[in-house]
Amino acid sequence: MPTSATRATSGARTGLTDADRRRAKALVGRYPHAKSALLPLLHLAQDRNGWVTPAALEEIAEMLNLTPALVLGTCSFYTMFKREPAGALVVSVCTNVSCLVNGGPELLEALRSRFADDGDVLVEEVECLAACDVTPVLQVNYEYHNGLTAAAAIDLVEQYRRGELAARTISGTRTDGTDAPSASAPKSSTTPKKASSKTSAKSSTKKRS
Amino acid sequence: MAKSAPEETRIVTKFLRARPKDSWTFEAARKHNKAYSAFEKALGMEPAELVEQVSLSGLRGRGGAGFGTGQKWSFLPKGVFPRYLAVNADEGEPATFKDHMLIEGDPHQIIEGVAITAYAIEAHHAFIYIRGEFALGAERLQQAVDDAYANGYLGENILESGFHLEVVVHRGAGCYIAGDETGLLSSLEGERAMPRIKPPFPAVQGLYAAPTVVNNVETMSAIPHIIRRGGQWYAGLGVNKSTGTRVFSVSGMVERPGNYEVELGMTFRGLIEGLAGGVRGGKKMKFFIPGGASAPWLMPEHLDEPLDMDRASELKTMLGSGAIMVFDETVDPLLVAWRLAKFFAHESCGKCTPCREGSGWIEKVLYRMVNGLGRPDDLDLLLDFGQSIVPGLNAPFSQTTICALGPSTMSHVVSLDRFFGDEIRARLRADAARRSQLEVRSA
Numbered sequence: 001m002p003t004s005a006t007r008a009t010s011g012a013r014t015g016l017t018d019a020d021r022r023r024a025k026a027l028v029g030r031y032p033h034a035k036s037a038l039l040p041l042l043h044l045a046q047d048r049n050g051w052v053t054p055a056a057l058e059e060i061a062e063m064l065n066l067t068p069a070l071v072l073g074t075c076s077f078y079t080m081f082k083r084e085p086a087g088a089l090v091v092s093v094c095t096n097v098s099c100l101v102n103g104g105p106e107l108l109e110a111l112r113s114r115f116a117d118d119g120d121v122l123v124e125e126v127e128c129l130a131a132c133d134v135t136p137v138l139q140v141n142y143e144y145h146n147g148l149t150a151a152a153a154i155d156l157v158e159q160y161r162r163g164e165l166a167a168r169t170i171s172g173t174r175t176d177g178t179d180a181p182s183a184s185a186p187k188s189s190t191t192p193k194k195a196s197s198k199t200s201a202k203s204s205t206k207k208r209s
Numbered sequence: 210m211a212k213s214a215p216e217e218t219r220i221v222t223k224f225l226r227a228r229p230k231d232s233w234t235f236e237a238a239r240k241h242n243k244a245y246s247a248f249e250k251a252l253g254m255e256p257a258e259l260v261e262q263v264s265l266s267g268l269r270g271r272g273g274a275g276f277g278t279g280q281k282w283s284f285l286p287k288g289v290f291p292r293y294l295a296v297n298a299d300e301g302e303p304a305t306f307k308d309h310m311l312i313e314g315d316p317h318q319i320i321e322g323v324a325i326t327a328y329a330i331e332a333h334h335a336f337i338y339i340r341g342e343f344a345l346g347a348e349r350l351q352q353a354v355d356d357a358y359a360n361g362y363l364g365e366n367i368l369e370s371g372f373h374l375e376v377v378v379h380r381g382a383g384c385y386i387a388g389d390e391t392g393l394l395s396s397l398e399g400e401r402a403m404p405r406i407k408p409p410f411p412a413v414q415g416l417y418a419a420p421t422v423v424n425n426v427e428t429m430s431a432i433p434h435i436i437r438r439g440g441q442w443y444a445g446l447g448v449n450k451s452t453g454t455r456v457f458s459v460s461g462m463v464e465r466p467g468n469y470e471v472e473l474g475m476t477f478r479g480l481i482e483g484l485a486g487g488v489r490g491g492k493k494m495k496f497f498i499p500g501g502a503s504a505p506w507l508m509p510e511h512l513d514e515p516l517d518m519d520r521a522s523e524l525k526t527m528l529g530s531g532a533i534m535v536f537d538e539t540v541d542p543l544l545v546a547w548r549l550a551k552f553f554a555h556e557s558c559g560k561c562t563p564c565r566e567g568s569g570w571i572e573k574v575l576y577r578m579v580n581g582l583g584r585p586d587d588l589d590l591l592l593d594f595g596q597s598i599v600p601g602l603n604a605p606f607s608q609t610t611i612c613a614l615g616p617s618t619m620s621h622v623v624s625l626d627r628f629f630g631d632e633i634r635a636r637l638r639a640d641a642a643r644r645s646q647l648e649v650r651s652a
Contacts (some may be wrong), residue, residue, distance in 0.1 A: 025487075030377050032291075032334065033417055038399030039382050043341075064399070077401040077558075079383035080341045092342070096303045097502070098534055100548050112252035127301035127385065127552055128502075129342055133467045142344035164575040172344035 011190065015055035020048055034064050040074055046171045051082040079126070087120045089160055090170050094137040096128040102135035110150035111157065120161060142172030206209060210216060215471070215479035218446070218454050221430040221641065222470045225314030225550035233349045235356035238317035243363050251325045251609075252370045259329035263432065265440030269650035272297055272388075272425030273501065273530045273612040275518045282330050284412035285420045294327050294335040295415040295423045296592035298350070299388040301340060307456040308426040308467050311338065312346040315430065316353035322429030324362060325436055327374050330422055332609060334375050338393050341381040352362035376531045381551040385556035390556070403560045404612035420498035427456055427531075442568045448474025451607045455528070459485040461535040462485070462492070471516065478512040480536060492537040498629060500529025502549050503617035510548075525603075525627075526620075543627050546621040553618040563598040564615035570594065571618055574583050582644075583637045592626055595619040 018022065022043060028037040041063070045056035052075055061068040075081045082090075092097075094110040108125050115121040131137045134146035138153055140160055148156065159165045168174055210526070216337045223241040225232040238244035249258055250455050265280025285292060296319070300308035327335050337354075339347050354376050357363045365373045379397060386392040387402035394416050396402035415421020431453065435443045436590040444452045451473040458482055464486025471480060481487065481497065494509045505526040507514075515518060521528045536545060552569040560647065571591060578587050592602065599616045600607050610614040625633055 032376075033398070034400035036379075036397055039380065039396070042382065043380060044525075055319065068397075074399060074401055077384065078341070078381070081382055095548070096546055096552055097498075097548050098304045098466075100545070101462055101536065101540060124344075127555065130300050130306040130309040130340070132304045132306050132534075133456065135460070135466075139342065142342055144345070167343055172341070174344070174348060174349075 007130045009198040013051040014049055014065045015059045016045060016048060021063075024060075028063070033070040037065065038064060038066075038071065038074055039078070040073075042078075043173070046064055046081060047169045047173050050054060050088065050170055051085050078137075082122075082170065087122045088170070089121045089157065089167060090139075090141055091115070091121060091123045091157055092129065092139040092142070093123065094127065094129045094135075095125050098128070098132035099136045104136040105154055107138065107148070107150050111153060114154050115157065118161075121157060141170055143168055151188055211380045215475055215483035217470050217484065218453050219470050220434050221311065221315070221318065221427060222456060222468065224318065225310065229414065230316075232314050233316055235317060235353065235354065235360065236366050238315070239360075242318075243316075245324075245357075247273050247437040248321050248328075249368060250322045251328055251436050252368060252372060256329045256331055256536050259325065262286065262440040263329070263435060264436045266443035267440075267548065268428065268431055268435060269451070269518065270425055271427035271431070271455060271531065272390075272391075273302065273503070273552060274529070277394075277422065278428055281412065281424070282326070282422055284410065285330055285422065286413055289420050290331070291334065291419055292330055292332040292389070293332060293392060293421045294323065294332045295411075295421055295625065296323055296335065296426060296429055297388060297393055297423055298337050298339040298343070298426045299393060300343075300426070300530075301385040301388045302503065302530040302532060303549070304458060304460050304534045305501055305521070305530040306458045306460070306496070307487055307531060309343060309346060310457070310468050311426055311430050312343060312563065313349055313589045317434060318430045319350070319426055320353055320357050320363070322432035323376060324367075324374060325432050326422065326424065326429065328372055332422070333373055334377075336377050336379050336380055336397055337417070338379050338381060338387065338397055340388075341383050345378050347378060356380055385552075386558045386612070386614060389614070391422060392612065394421065401558065403558045404614075406611050407639065408529050410430075430516065446472050448472075448515055448517050450519055451528075455516070457511065457516070458530075458532045459535065462489045462537045462540070463487065463535045464489050473517060474515050476515055477533070478505070480516065481533065485535075488535060488537050489539075492539065493536045495540055496542060496624075497536065498532070498534040499621070500527045501532040503527075503613065503620055504550060505531045505620045506628065508628055520598040525538045541579065542605070542625060543575065543579040543633065546625050547572065547579045549621045550575045553614060557614060557618070561610040561612075561615060564618060567594065567598045567615070568618045575622075578633075581640045583640055585634070585638045585641045586636075587637055588622075588630065588633050589627060591622045595622055599623075 017170050024041055027040045028034045031037050041060045046052050057071055061071040084200050095104040111123045115123050129137045129147050160167050257494045260282050268278045269275045322523050323335050336459055363376050384402045387396040389404045391405040392402040401647050411421045411423055425573050445452050454470050456468050456470045458468050479604040496506050496508050499507050550572040555566040555571040557564045557566045574587055577583050599619045
């Protein structure tokens with residue numbers, strides 16, 4: 001569904017791009033009822049800007065013929081959607097019971113204190129990530145890195161930060177479309193939003209046809 | 210002690226274990242695992258025959274509830290179309306990691322199961338709802354679906370049979386309760402993943418209020434094998450009404466945590482000590498959780514009980530999602546209970562008042578208990594107000610909430626009372642006495 005001119009203008013900076021809108025249309029077409037595309041569209045919007053911006057949220061509402069309040073209601077229910085800039089890297093550390101007795105809380109504490117002042121890195125305590133055979137369980141932008149010591153985990157996140165490892169987007173979309181990591185990771189910069197939108201620009205045109 | 214060394218019986222995990230480097234690719238699955246040959250066979254059969262074979266196999270849902278799969282399929286009202294198939298790949302029950310492995314390791318097995326099931330229930334649209342955090346899993350599943358389309362196993366007029374099927378891989382976005390069968394449907398419709406009251410059951414009014422079957426990933430993975438080798442063959446495995454094999458995720462403080470596919474009927478001891486190597490470092494086991502975070506606990510004295518869903522019910526617990534968590538003698542049961550309570554308080558969707566309010570209060574009270582600030586009657590306080598979520602404290606059979614998350618919030622509390630009641634009450638009294646002494650001295 002085409003969006004109105006006013007939306008396109010207001011969304012120019014933080015909404016969706018034309019490529020996103022084409023992609024969105026294809027996503028909506030996969031479902032018997034358009035509303036089912038809401039979660040996929042929110043992932044798409046988050047890939048674009050590094051978070052779900054109010055402009056993108058309104059645009060999605062219009063595309064699906066829903067009220068913005070309803071879209072916000074759904075969006076706010078799910079932990080993966082960030083409704084404010086979250087930085088370029090989301091580091092998820094599990095502390096649920098199998099990790100609780102295998103160093104999860106200690107790993108969380110070490111990562112939190114190391115990256116407390118780093119706007120590029122959001123360290124989150126999360127619930128079970130379903131990899132309890134290799135504890136403690138850690139994800140960086142939803143890529144698993146399990147069984148690491150605190151020092152190794154800090155080193156890993158720093159490698160991502162320096163761009164030596166290719167990160168997925170903060171919605172977990174691969175940025176190069178192949179199995180071998182090769183795309184550039186978000187650069188450590190003072191503007192995390194830009195860094196992540198750069199990586200997501202590539203992702204939105206790839207895969208899941 | 211186990212007499213002979215217990216062994217795995219690999220059916221759904223056989224191929225992914227045999228070819229860990231490429232089991233998820235279409236080429237390998239087709240060449241080395243005869244992927245889609247069961248679907249080809251199914252297309253030559255009548256849908257009713259397929260339902261019959263699955264009923265005959267005795268296969269029960271592997272997601273947690275353990276409902277008969279063939280029975281579920283046969284509940285669809287006759288002549289009502291369209292029908293939908295929704296596959297639950299939203300594995301989130303703490304300590305369960307079997308579906309994660311099946312999705313990343315053998316997506317074609319799942320898609321073949323989906324295709325057979327859709328044909329059997331006469332659905333032309335299937336949705337695989339995969340947990341948002343499974344980024345690699347979603348990628349592999351999508352690739353597998355794309356390859357299945359490209360090779361004519363999905364889409365229009367599949368293998369000239371006239372049957373058509375669309376399969377959509379749908380990513381969630383971080384939410385435990387989307388793994389509840391009706392919560393999943395709400396989420397798939399673009400809503401908050403709030404469970405719906407039953408009846409109407411999804412078989413009658415599910416996705417978009419149309420007849421819908423919701424099946425777990427491991428259940429789907431078993432279907433091709435049942436069709437290939439017959440329901441009778443599958444029913445010959447296992448014990449009593451728990452037929453076939455199940456993949457158990459063993460974790461916590463054991464020597465070899467991991468997924469083990471075993472014939473039902475093996476003992477907990479065979480699984481935990483025989484396959485997973487027993488408690489780490491030669492320590493003693495304090496307790497174990499037999500079926501995911503929602504399941505009431507069991508003790509070392511239960512180790513010789515069989516892995517049998519109905520026997521688990523008699524022991525007032527369940528095999529649930531097949532996640533077994535083992536804790537050694539150094540672990541504080543209150544700490545584990547508090548962490549589970551925190552999980553349920555975080556994941557309660559907020560729809561039903563007893564769960565929304567109760568889950569938070571249980572967490573608060575357990576928090577003070579575990580940190581030496583408990584009141585002498587705190588355990589009884591929990592048991593008392595827990596009655597408003599699980600009347601009679603008879604989980605999971607009675608509840609005042611729409612879904613099973615409500616009673617799950619009380620599983621660990623009931624277990625604390627059942628197995629560690631005296632110990633905890635004594636500890637609470639000692640904590641309170643120590644605090645009152647401190648108050649006297651500071652006065």
